[in-house]
Amino acid sequence: MPTRRIAPLPDDAEEASPVQPLSAEEARRVREQNPPVNPWWVVAGQAAVGCVAALLGWLLTGKQNVGWSVAYGAFAVVFPAAVFARGLTGKFSSLNAGTAAVGFLLWEMVKVALTITLLVVAPRWVAGLSWPALLVGLILAMKVYWVALAFAPRPKTQSS
Secondary structure, eight states: OOOOOOOOOOSOHHHHOSOOOOOHHHHHHHHHHSOOOOHHHHHHHHHHHHHHHHHHHHHHHOOHHHHHHHHHHHHHHHHHHHHHHHHHTSTTTTSSHHHHHHHHHHHHHHHHHHHHHHHHHHHHHSTTOOHHHHHHHHHHHHTHHHHHHHTOOOOOOOOO
8 A cells, every 4th residue: 555645734823824814894894895795686787788789770770570589598598597596586595604615516406407408398488589699698698697797886985
Protein backbone atom coordinates (compact mmCIF):
# COMPACT_ATOMS: atom_id res chain seq x y z
CA MET A 1 0.00 0.00 0.00
CA PRO A 2 1.52 3.36 -0.99
CA THR A 3 2.25 5.89 1.71
CA ARG A 4 0.45 9.20 1.62
CA ARG A 5 2.23 12.47 2.03
CA ILE A 6 0.44 15.13 3.99
CA ALA A 7 1.54 18.75 3.88
CA PRO A 8 2.84 19.97 7.24
CA LEU A 9 0.68 22.36 9.21
CA PRO A 10 2.04 25.90 9.45
CA ASP A 11 3.68 26.90 12.70
CA ASP A 12 2.18 30.37 12.55
CA ALA A 13 -1.44 30.75 13.64
CA GLU A 14 -1.80 33.70 11.23
CA GLU A 15 -0.70 31.53 8.31
CA ALA A 16 -3.13 28.77 9.26
CA SER A 17 -6.27 30.42 7.89
CA PRO A 18 -6.21 33.36 5.51
CA VAL A 19 -10.01 33.48 5.70
CA GLN A 20 -11.42 35.12 8.79
CA PRO A 21 -15.09 34.74 9.74
CA LEU A 22 -17.19 37.90 9.71
CA SER A 23 -18.76 39.31 12.81
CA ALA A 24 -22.53 39.88 12.82
CA GLU A 25 -22.00 43.61 12.20
CA GLU A 26 -19.60 42.98 9.29
CA ALA A 27 -22.04 40.49 7.73
CA ARG A 28 -24.88 43.01 8.04
CA ARG A 29 -22.77 45.67 6.30
CA VAL A 30 -21.91 43.29 3.46
CA ARG A 31 -25.62 42.47 2.98
CA GLU A 32 -26.48 46.19 2.93
CA GLN A 33 -23.79 46.90 0.34
CA ASN A 34 -24.96 44.03 -1.90
CA PRO A 35 -28.75 43.75 -1.69
CA PRO A 36 -30.20 40.69 -3.43
CA VAL A 37 -32.25 40.91 -6.62
CA ASN A 38 -35.80 39.64 -6.14
CA PRO A 39 -36.25 36.67 -8.54
CA TRP A 40 -39.90 37.61 -9.11
CA TRP A 41 -38.86 40.97 -10.58
CA VAL A 42 -36.66 39.08 -13.03
CA VAL A 43 -39.55 36.77 -14.00
CA ALA A 44 -41.90 39.75 -14.43
CA GLY A 45 -39.29 41.53 -16.56
CA GLN A 46 -38.86 38.45 -18.73
CA ALA A 47 -42.62 38.20 -19.24
CA ALA A 48 -42.87 41.89 -20.14
CA VAL A 49 -39.99 41.69 -22.62
CA GLY A 50 -41.53 38.56 -24.14
CA CYS A 51 -44.92 40.25 -24.63
CA VAL A 52 -43.38 43.36 -26.19
CA ALA A 53 -41.13 41.28 -28.45
CA ALA A 54 -44.07 39.10 -29.56
CA LEU A 55 -46.17 42.14 -30.42
CA LEU A 56 -43.27 43.72 -32.31
CA GLY A 57 -42.63 40.48 -34.19
CA TRP A 58 -46.26 40.27 -35.22
CA LEU A 59 -46.46 43.97 -36.19
CA LEU A 60 -43.16 44.06 -38.10
CA THR A 61 -43.77 40.90 -40.11
CA GLY A 62 -47.56 41.03 -40.30
CA LYS A 63 -47.57 37.30 -39.54
CA GLN A 64 -49.41 36.08 -36.50
CA ASN A 65 -47.39 32.86 -36.32
CA VAL A 66 -44.18 34.90 -35.90
CA GLY A 67 -45.69 36.70 -32.91
CA TRP A 68 -46.80 33.40 -31.38
CA SER A 69 -43.36 31.89 -32.00
CA VAL A 70 -41.62 34.79 -30.26
CA ALA A 71 -44.11 34.58 -27.39
CA TYR A 72 -43.57 30.83 -27.04
CA GLY A 73 -39.80 31.31 -27.02
CA ALA A 74 -40.18 33.78 -24.16
CA PHE A 75 -42.61 31.41 -22.41
CA ALA A 76 -39.98 28.65 -22.62
CA VAL A 77 -37.81 30.89 -20.42
CA VAL A 78 -40.44 32.56 -18.21
CA PHE A 79 -42.34 29.48 -17.04
CA PRO A 80 -39.24 27.49 -15.93
CA ALA A 81 -37.82 30.66 -14.32
CA ALA A 82 -41.05 31.10 -12.35
CA VAL A 83 -40.89 27.49 -11.16
CA PHE A 84 -37.23 28.05 -10.21
CA ALA A 85 -38.04 31.27 -8.33
CA ARG A 86 -40.89 29.56 -6.47
CA GLY A 87 -38.57 26.73 -5.49
CA LEU A 88 -35.85 29.08 -4.27
CA THR A 89 -38.21 31.24 -2.24
CA GLY A 90 -39.85 28.28 -0.49
CA LYS A 91 -39.51 27.81 3.26
CA PHE A 92 -37.13 24.83 3.00
CA SER A 93 -34.64 26.55 0.71
CA SER A 94 -33.09 28.69 3.43
CA LEU A 95 -32.91 26.32 6.40
CA ASN A 96 -29.12 26.21 6.20
CA ALA A 97 -26.33 26.54 3.65
CA GLY A 98 -26.45 22.85 2.71
CA THR A 99 -30.17 22.78 1.93
CA ALA A 100 -29.84 26.08 0.06
CA ALA A 101 -27.09 24.68 -2.19
CA VAL A 102 -28.90 21.40 -2.82
CA GLY A 103 -32.16 23.26 -3.42
CA PHE A 104 -30.48 25.58 -5.90
CA LEU A 105 -29.03 22.67 -7.87
CA LEU A 106 -32.31 20.74 -7.78
CA TRP A 107 -34.41 23.67 -8.97
CA GLU A 108 -31.84 24.55 -11.64
CA MET A 109 -32.11 21.00 -13.01
CA VAL A 110 -35.91 21.27 -12.97
CA LYS A 111 -35.66 24.59 -14.84
CA VAL A 112 -33.39 23.13 -17.53
CA ALA A 113 -35.60 20.02 -17.93
CA LEU A 114 -38.73 22.19 -18.27
CA THR A 115 -37.06 24.41 -20.86
CA ILE A 116 -35.92 21.44 -22.93
CA THR A 117 -39.37 19.85 -22.70
CA LEU A 118 -41.06 23.08 -23.81
CA LEU A 119 -38.71 23.38 -26.79
CA VAL A 120 -39.30 19.76 -27.81
CA VAL A 121 -43.10 20.16 -27.80
CA ALA A 122 -43.03 23.59 -29.49
CA PRO A 123 -43.85 22.31 -33.00
CA ARG A 124 -46.97 20.60 -31.66
CA TRP A 125 -48.17 23.59 -29.64
CA VAL A 126 -47.48 26.49 -32.03
CA ALA A 127 -49.10 26.36 -35.47
CA GLY A 128 -46.71 27.48 -38.21
CA LEU A 129 -43.79 27.65 -35.77
CA SER A 130 -40.92 29.88 -36.84
CA TRP A 131 -37.77 28.60 -35.13
CA PRO A 132 -35.78 31.83 -35.72
CA ALA A 133 -38.60 33.86 -34.14
CA LEU A 134 -38.79 31.40 -31.23
CA LEU A 135 -35.05 31.78 -30.66
CA VAL A 136 -35.38 35.57 -30.71
CA GLY A 137 -38.03 35.38 -27.96
CA LEU A 138 -35.94 32.87 -26.01
CA ILE A 139 -32.76 34.95 -26.17
CA LEU A 140 -34.46 38.25 -25.37
CA ALA A 141 -36.17 36.76 -22.32
CA MET A 142 -32.90 35.20 -21.11
CA LYS A 143 -31.04 38.50 -21.42
CA VAL A 144 -33.40 40.09 -18.89
CA TYR A 145 -31.15 38.60 -16.19
CA TRP A 146 -28.44 41.07 -17.21
CA VAL A 147 -30.87 43.96 -17.24
CA ALA A 148 -32.08 42.95 -13.76
CA LEU A 149 -28.49 42.99 -12.51
CA ALA A 150 -27.89 46.39 -14.10
CA PHE A 151 -30.97 47.81 -12.37
CA ALA A 152 -30.49 45.92 -9.09
CA PRO A 153 -31.18 47.86 -5.89
CA ARG A 154 -28.27 50.09 -5.04
CA PRO A 155 -26.61 50.03 -1.63
CA LYS A 156 -27.99 52.46 0.88
CA THR A 157 -25.69 55.41 1.38
CA GLN A 158 -24.99 56.46 4.91
CA SER A 159 -25.17 60.17 5.62
CA SER A 160 -22.30 61.54 7.70
